[in-house]
Amino acid sequence: MLLAVEMADRVADPDGRRVKRLPPPGGLARQRALASHIDTGLPTATLVRLDDAGPDEPWTADDRGDPDEADGAGRLPFITDSFLRTAVGEILQRYGTAFGAQWHADPERLRVEAVALLERFGAVTAVPGGVLVRPLVGRYRHTVATVKPRATTETLF
Numbered sequence: 001m002l003l004a005v006e007m008a009d010r011v012a013d014p015d016g017r018r019v020k021r022l023p024p025p026g027g028l029a030r031q032r033a034l035a036s037h038i039d040t041g042l043p044t045a046t047l048v049r050l051d052d053a054g055p056d057e058p059w060t061a062d063d064r065g066d067p068d069e070a071d072g073a074g075r076l077p078f079i080t081d082s083f084l085r086t087a088v089g090e091i092l093q094r095y096g097t098a099f100g101a102q103w104h105a106d107p108e109r110l111r112v113e114a115v116a117l118l119e120r121f122g123a124v125t126a127v128p129g130g131v132l133v134r135p136l137v138g139r140y141r142h143t144v145a146t147v148k149p150r151a152t153t154e155t156l157f
Helices: 004-012 025-040 083-096 101-105 106-122 135-140
Strands: 077-081 124-127 130-133
Touching: 004 077, 004 083, 004 106, 004 124, 004 130, 025 106, 077 124, 083 130, 101 106, 101 135, 106 124, 106 130
Parallel strands: none
Antiparallel strands: 077 130, 124 130
16 A cells, blocks of 8 residues: 555656556456466366457447546556656665565565555556556555554563
């Protein structure tokens, strides 16, 4: 969620550079990608190819049924991988005590796992070079997180 806060603040930052907006990938492309992930687990002898699928049609906001999901042109804010790497580094510095040694040793893994979790929750859509931020992330803009100090044996007694 800390990464979602950083992304929301980047998109809503009035003093920063404008965020590029891109159209989300089409529903048919997402469906084919999901089918290919499922098919990778099947033995090749049982794989059934469905090559008779219709042509890939351009995505429109009406396809999803979520009219407030994107701007008027059906585009979502694009956050680059370089911004995500920088944001994860800042999060590790700011909230260092909240993360274990394995995350400090491999911040790239933390970034990849955080983006995967946000994608699983429907907060972002991963695209080459970054992520498209969905409206759910806007819920976390201007959120401030605090880390409680760990209790020691001296403070317990």
